[in-house]
Amino acid sequence: MDFLSLAFLFLVAGMISVPLASKFGLGSVLGYLIAGIALSPILSAFRVDVVSLQHFAEFGVVMMLFLVGLELEPKMLWQMKARLLGLGGLQVGVTTLAVMGIAMALGLEWSIALGLGLIFALSSTAIVLQTLGEKGLMRSDGGQASFSVLLFQDIAVIPMLALIPLLASPALMDSYVTPYEPVETQLEAPEIPMEDGAQAEDGHAAGEDHAGEDHAGEDHGPAAPGWIDTIPGWKRALLTVGAIALVVVGGSWLTPRLFRYIALARLRELFVATALCMVVGIALLMNLVGLSPALGTFLAGVVLANSEYRHELESDVDPFRGMLLGLFFMTVGAGIDFALLWDRLFTIVGLTVGLIALKAVILLALSYPFRVTGPNRWLFALGLAQAGEFGFVLLSFTTSVQVVPQAIADVALLVVALSMLLTPGLFILYDRVIAPRFSISGEHAADEIDEEAPIIIAGHGRWGGIVNRLLLGAGYRTVVLDHSSAQLEMLRAFGFKVFFGDASRPDLLVAAGIERAKMLVVAIDDRDQATEIVRHVRKHHPHVYIIARARDRNHVYELWGAGCRDIIRETFDSGVRAGRSALEALGVHPFDAERMARGFVDIDRRTMRELANLYDPEIPTHQNKPYIERSRALRAETEAAMTGGGTAYDARIERGWAPPVGRDEPEGDPAKGIE
Amino acid sequence: MAKLLIYYAHPGQRFSRANAAMWARAQTVKDATCVDLYAEYPRFDIDVDREQQRLLDHDVIVFQFPVFWYSTPSLLKEWQDLVLEHGFAYGHEGTRLAGKAMQLAVTTAGPETAYAPGGHNRYPIRDYLRPLEQTAFLCNMTFLAPLVLFGALKAENSGQIEQNAETYGWLLDGLSSGRVPVEEAAPDAVLTHETLRERV
Structure with a gap:
């Protein structure tokens, strides 16, 4: 034969x-x-x-x-x-x-x-x-x-x-x-x-x-x-x-x-x-x-x-x-x-x-x-x-x-x-x-021993590196995968436990212990690969909690569609902080600036979550009618609120600190008198 | 000569009138350190070491705040919780604040009549300030008679805001220069711009 x-x-x-x-x-x-x-x-x-x-x-x-x-x-x-x-x-x-x-x-x-x-x-x-x-x-x-x-x-x-x-x-x-x-x-x-x-x-x-x-x-x-x-x-x-x-x-x-x-x-x-x-x-x-x-x-x-x-x-x-x-x-x-x-x-x-x-x-x-x-x-x-x-x-x-x-x-x-x-x-x-x-x-x-690190971090660049440092600092063990040899060498020199490999390959995730892991942090640069990893892990290892880094708003929807429910926009928080700094520099009281920033984050997140439910991976976003309509409505709402046309935003950031009004005023509010 | 450390705690400064006038006046006091707590710690991440050092560097600690729910605004409470550590402010070895003085300057929405038996707040304002008074006692500090502006929401119409702010300034200047004696307050003593009118 x-x-x-x-x-x-x-x-x-x-x-x-x-x-x-x-x-x-x-x-x-x-x-x-x-x-x-x-x-x-x-x-x-x-x-x-x-x-x-x-x-x-x-x-x-x-x-x-x-x-x-x-x-x-x-x-x-x-x-x-x-x-x-x-x-x-x-x-x-x-x-x-x-x-x-x-x-x-x-x-x-x-x-x-x-x-x-x-x-x-x-x-x-x-x-x-x-x-x-x-x-x-x-x-x-x-x-x-x-x-x-x-x-x-x-x-x-x-x-x-x-x-x-x-x-x-x-x-x-x-x-x-x-x-x-x-x-x-x-x-x-x-x-x-x-x-x-x-x-x-x-x-x-x-x-x-x-x-x-x-x-x-x-x-x-x-x-x-x-x-x-x-x-x-x-x-x-x-x-x-x-x-x-x-x-x-x-x-x-x-x-x-x-x-x-x-x-x-x-x-x-x-x-x-x-x-x-x-x-x-x-x-x-x-x-x-x-x-x-x-x-x-x-x-x-x-x-x-x-x-x-x-x-x-x-x-x-x-x-x-x-x-x-x-x-x-x-x-x-x-x-x-x-x-x-x-x-x-x-x-x-x-x-x-x-x-x-x-x-x-x-x-x-x-x-x-x-x-x-x-x-x-x-x-x-x-x-x-x-x-x-x-x-x-x-x-x-x-x-x-x-x-x-x-x-x-x-x-x-x-x-x-x-x-x-x-x-x-x-x-x-x-x-x-x-x-x-x-x-x-x-x-x-009680007899089971688990020697693997419970957290896998895919991608140890500027973003994943921060996540890793924070987790290590808090005493958690992590397995880091990265495909840049030069990056690895440097990290190894600093004593980080990192492994070479392309995290978008399912077999490498398995080798890194995804079957026993509790959490996966997807922090790789390539947005499509990141989405693919999320889709794969959601499907084959549904027990793993996934945190994914999104490049932008559309990527958030893609990741949401792939099944990730903890999505962090890589530049959103820093953008908000920059905005807050700008407000402070413009003379807004730092605590007011803080509450405005929080209000902005809150509204933005709510908007996005609502739109994510309308996002359909099968239909390109620009052809998704309900998505487009709701998106327009929400944007109009937010803009009106932010420019003073609406009351929602003000109420969100001032609630509680505004002095009591109306019937109680002559008597004076026993609790909060902001004179 | 006493070195003054003036803490101001007010989360809604955009709406403030009485406290804003007081705060503006406080910042004219010579050689006093003025700290707007909500400006310095908008995210409540209080730097304990720095605050303790500030306390050590001064003799009279002033807390200026509107009374919220019979207490201090939450950030000032946070400040107390974190800064007044055992072994620093109180306890067997906690004697670092001993000999310093605590001066309160507060505003209330309710009128003076509300803070009395039969009024809707039922107890005198001093009773609501006892926690701070007791804090001073535990830290071996001298608790000075607090300055109170009652009915602060209506004060604007009667020119009391300016008057109260000026009285506050006079008090701070006096503590700083030694013109106003640093002495333990009587259990019921309260200073107002009206009681101090002749001295200012």
């Missing part, structure tokens, strides 16, 4: 199944998995190499960790250390031992049992983070605990790959007879492209190096990472440290300069290309020194979390992450070998359910000492109960280094895939059954 038809096939499958799954509240992951299952007959008919496709798609995991890193400032990572090491370490350790014990009880050799324990201890970063992000649970306590464990697992894969070859026992391999021949061939075929692929999955490439001399020489091209094994240990360590240092220094020092340079071209796609180039480059570098690319990009993400280009990077990389992960989930669905599944249905389903139950119980037990409470405990336990995509990698690795016999690996592979397939179901169980029970008791709300 050629590239275009394959791409078309996957895109169509995703397009059809994901919205359907979302509609029924199943989440995108299950939608992709189902699409993959639906595709599998077509794919096998065309002899598509699903596994190598899967390894390509796993690059989405690398991108996801980069994005996760971007969300995580170094300070936050440091705060997580207890959970990362303690909770993560215990989860991997205890689960490995438990699975190993059960496997031995079922009659397997200890080395095979340990291999399986390591494989099943891991959970699916891809599914869990995707689902948590989709449901907005990433920042909840359960989400944070899950993330800590997943991150530890990602790190733990590296020593595992080093450990597994030590368990090799070729003699054992022959004692397990493959029950189902075709599986073997299907599994073995993709191994070669997998190793050759420049984008070989994290850990896997590194794993091949550890696999030993018999592999490295023949399979890898000259650019393959195998060369690292040929140099002495101390040099290797030095190289590894150097690579990490390069990522950290490059991330913090080089990136801003690079982006500033790229910004000169003013081309959106160049930003995308640069962001992709960064991620791919780091992954390559990590492969080269035998580290996990996911870990490397995560580190780069953390380094860039404080950068002004954070939101830009996020919105640039995110679509690729989404597409690749979608492809990855589809390949998981497509990779399920139904023939073997039907053949040994009860064994495999039993093992899968048993594995999920075992992992969930261990996670539940661990949640107590680490104080993951309430609904978060269940989110944590159910969310991480599956085996993960690293399981695929480790399985093919364990068979190739003769730790786990092929026959057992085939079954284990199905258990991993099936447990991933069941995970969306567990999340649905959490959503529909567990979370509602806790929210009734009121615990749910």
